[in-house]
Each structure stands twice: as C-alpha cells, then as structure tokens.
Amino acid sequence: MRNKVSLKDIAQKVGVSTAAVSYALNKEKEGKVSDEMAAKIRATAKELNYQPNQIAKSLKIGRTNTLGLIIADVSNPFFATIARVVEDEAKAHGYTVVFGSSDEKAERSWDLINVLANRQVDGLIIAPSEASEDQILYLKEQKIPFVLIDRYYPDIPSSFVVLDNYKAAYDAVFHLIENGRKRVGMLAYKTNLYHMQERKRGYQEALQAAELPVGKSLLKEVKHDDTKNGVKAAIDAMLASPEGLDALFFATNTLAIHGLKYIDSLNLKVPTDLAIVSFDEGEAFDFYYCPLTHIKQPVDEIGKEAVQLLLDQMSSSNGRIGQIHFEPELIIRQSSGA
Template sequence: MKRLFLKDIAKELNVSKTTVSLVLNNKGDENKISQDTQQRILAYAKEHNYVPNQLARGLSRGKSETIGLIIPNISDVFYARIAGFIERQAKGLGYTVIFSSSYEDPQKEGELIKSMLDRQVDGLIVASTQKNQSEIDALKNINFPFVLIDRHYPDRETDYVIVDNFEGTKKATEHLIDQGRNKIGFVTLKPGLEVMQQRLVGYQDALINAGIKPDKNHVSEVSRENFMEEMGLEIKKLVESSSSVDAIVFSTHYLAAAGLRELKRLNVEVPKEVAVVSFDELNAFDLTDPPITSITQPASEIGRQAVDILMDKMEGKTNGSIERILETKLTIRKSCGVA
C-alpha cells in the first residue's frame, strides 16, 4: 500500500499542505479553519489510514522524539534485557529508541555516536567501551544529554547507572568460603574494562579478609575474541595442576557457560569437586544440572533509572552529574553445594 503524505491529502482536497498539517495536529480551531474543511481532512485521513511522520512532527517542535542506545552487543542476554526495559520505558513517555551495537570497538562506538547525533536524537544512553573518553568529553562540552550504563569513566563527572561490581564478587566469594571452599579460582577477561577489574578486586578482597592468600595461579584470563578456544586450556590448568581449585567464580555469564562445558568435558563434578558461581546469568542457569549460582544484576532498574535520568536532563530539570550504583543479588543454587 502506497504511503499517504500531507501533500497527497492537500492535493486531493484542494487545500494547502499547511492547512492539512494544522488540522491533523488539532490546531484547526485556533487557526480559524472551517469545521467543514476540518471534517473533510480528518475523514479522508482516516479512510486512507494516514500515518503521521513522527520525526517531522518532532523536529517541528525542536525534538525528534527519539533516543539513541549504544551497547556492546544486542545479542548478549544482559544487554538485551536492559534494551528491552529501556524501550518499554521510553515508549511509555512517547519516545522511540534506536539501537546499535559497538561490538567493543571504540572506533565503531565513536562512529555510532556521530551517526546518532546526525540523526538528531534527543539524548543518548551508552554502555561504553571505556576507550572513548574524547567522545564523552565532546558530548559534555556541547551539553548534549547522555547517560552511561554498566560502564563509566571514573575520572570524569558524567551521569551514569552501574552496579557494584566489587561487592558482587566479594559476596559470592565469601559465600564459597562459608561453604568450606578455600582454593577458589577466578576466570575473567584480559585487562581492559574497569568493571572486570572491580570484580577481580572484590574476589581478592574476600580472600584476604578470610585469611586466604590470593594465588596468581588461580586467576585465569582469556581474550574476548577467542575465549571459547582459550577456555579449555585455562580450566584444565585450574583443575588439574598441583594447586587445583575447589571452586571457580566466572566474571561473566558467557565465560561461565564456556567454563561449564569444559568442566563437563573433563568429567569434573559440579559442585562435588568444583563449585561454580557466575557473575550475571543466562535463562538456562536455573534449568541446568546442577542449577548455577549467579550474581544477578538488576537489568530492569538499570534501564528504568537510565531513562528517568535522561528525561530529566533533556528537560533541563537537573544540574550536575547524577551517579547511581545499584546493588547486585546473589542467587544461590546447587552449583555451590547448597539448594
């Protein structure tokens, strides 16, 4: 079906395009357009299923009624959850969300920010690669409304919503210690993201507080690009070396999934031989045998607060930076040896 435009209605009814626009935006009376003309325009638009151009309408009021959302990967279950909550929250406020994935590429992230600005979005929500400080500074310098989620730049004052990564892994490690585990491994990504560093420090802090000396041989790092291939060697080192572990904390859900596959391949029994905890979770973690203990992040609250802060910024309701650090929750399942 051919889309109907304002000019088409104007031509068919022999009136001006401006007249059609005013009537369809409920401004006919105040502009003294006759009732007969208004009724003809409204009836014709309804009969032909006219759909207004939201972007054009928004721009006429100085707004596009769109929000840009840049995340590392929309297929990642954690970011997909956040994106879904942001979309629903924004829709309820009359905004459309434009999604893009940076795939942890700082150059692509920079290009996406520029593209979003070119599309005249009203604001941005970004889970940054943490390697684009100049782009963040540029947004601040032009007073463009944006909120960082999941990651932020610690030495920059910006609006952000993150979780307490340090406390999350600290509590998980403390729980393992309480269960009698004292040779706890940690599998994480190679250095780059501050959130991963905070999770590592939380794990180490729990060990030190319990009088357990951190063992560098119990910390394994894999690359984001090749973690599936590298995981086999790292798990083998953790469970088959002279200083083998009796528990493993994985710094992300996808590392946990890959690690569990390797433990199964090596016939290592979970939790009898090795207890397992994952930072964040997959939907299947409560269905596996055994179900996997997880550090759960409040995805819905991250999305809700990010949109609320952005709206306040776009409407000029707040001054200064708004910083929110949300708590995680340890969801205990049988992979730690307890129900």
C-alpha cells in the same frame, strides 16, 4: 500514530489483495486494477473512513522523540534484556529508542555516536567500551545528554547507573570460602574497564579477608575476541595448578556458559568436583542440571533508572548529573555447594 482503518481492512472487506487496494487508492497506478474494482475499493475506503494521508503526514512532520542506546553486544542476553527494558521505559515516556552494539570496540562505538549524534537523538545511554574516554569527554564538551550503564570512568564526572561490582564479587567469593572451598579460581575478561577491575578487586580482597593466598595462577583473564578457546585454556591451566581447584567464580554470564560447557565435557560434576558462582542470570542456566548460584543484577531497574536519569538531564538546564549504584544480590542455589 497509525490510523484506525488500514489498507488490509479495506482489502478484507472488498475481498482483494492489499496491493490492489493500494493501487486503487493511489491514482497514479490506477491501471493495475479494473475501473470497476477501483471504484468499489474507493467506495469501501470512504465508507470505512480511511484516511490515507495521515500516516505519511506524521512521518514527514512529526518529530518523534528519540534516544540512542549503545550496548556492548546485542547477542549477550544481559544487554539484550537491558535494551528491551530501555525501549519499554522510553516508550512509556513517548520516546523511541534506536541502538547498536559496540562489540567492545572503541571504533565501533565512535561510529554509533557519530551516527546517532549526527541524526539528532535527544540523548544517549551508553555501555562504554574500553578506551572510549575521548568519546565521553567529547559528549560532555558538546553538551549532548548521556547516561552510562554497566561501566563508567571514575575520573570523568558523568551520570551513570551501575552495580556495586566490587561487593558483588566479594560476596560471591566469600560465599564459596564460607562453604569450605579453599582453591577458588576466577575467570574474567582482559580489559581495563572499571567494572571488571572492580570484580577482580572483590575476588582478591575476599581471598585476603579469609587469609587465602592471592596469586595469578587462579585469576585468569580471557580476551573478548577469543572467549571460547580462552576459557578452555584458562580452566585447563587452573586445574593443572599444583594445589588444584575446588571452586570457580565466573565474572560474566558468557564466560559461565562457555565455562560450564567445557566443565561438562571434562565430566567434572557441579558442585562436588567444582563449586560454581556465576554473574547474571540467563535462560541458558534455567536448564542446567545443577541450579546455579549467581549474582543477580536488577536489570529492570538499571534500564529504567538510566532512562529516568537521561530524561532528567535533558529537561534540566545545568547538565545535572545523577549517579546510581545498585546493590548486588547473591542468589544461592545448588551449584555453590551451600
């Protein structure tokens, strides 16, 4: 896209500022540098074969292929990493990605779909927020190519790339039980989104398989817009339950970060006082005193497959649907007391 010789190259060669070069080359503004200097700058530009119009031309006529990406929250490292992978993979196929966060709100997601679809992106990758079924159906009706990531709606046929969230949670909780824990709590988000329902189902069925009681006292749900306080209240409530708590499964990395900070503040030791399994990795965990057992999502593959499925769909005439479930991997380290 960019021409080889930049204004800066000319500026450095002549020994003036980049702005001076711009003034000299842009004749309307010629008065801002001396005639002598302007002549010298223009001669240097010619000598270096500077092509000033190339950039503006590509900006005006070159239609860049564009994909839109709607994630839940850019400040969540899981989504930020996915976004980065999608950008890199799309770039490798000649596409530029623009994205935004829905903040788990259907209204914001509509705004983004509106902005991106109105501005003719070639396709969309979406981590759908709660109550956004209408939006997905709208995209289908409008035949706008899209691929869902992280979450999907089982009763709306569409392309998606997701983790087997049921298995992920089942494996995590079963692992804690195998290591002798009998009072395993789960901290989840309060949402109807399918991925979270599946994680809760995995937790419950692992307890059932071990013939442990499945009650509401150890499965706590926190609201998205009050995570920090919600996590504290939930952990307090679990610790106060008559039979106590000896292990905790966090359904997301954000819940784990808030939860571990609170557990540390209570001087509870991991894994002696509480065994821990978390969902997702994150730089935050690398420095935690007790290396965390966690469910690893194949973030690179999720991002790459989503781009691939979207490109396939865009190039097919019959609205081809692809659905990919990735197997979770339980990375066993010290926090689960194994």
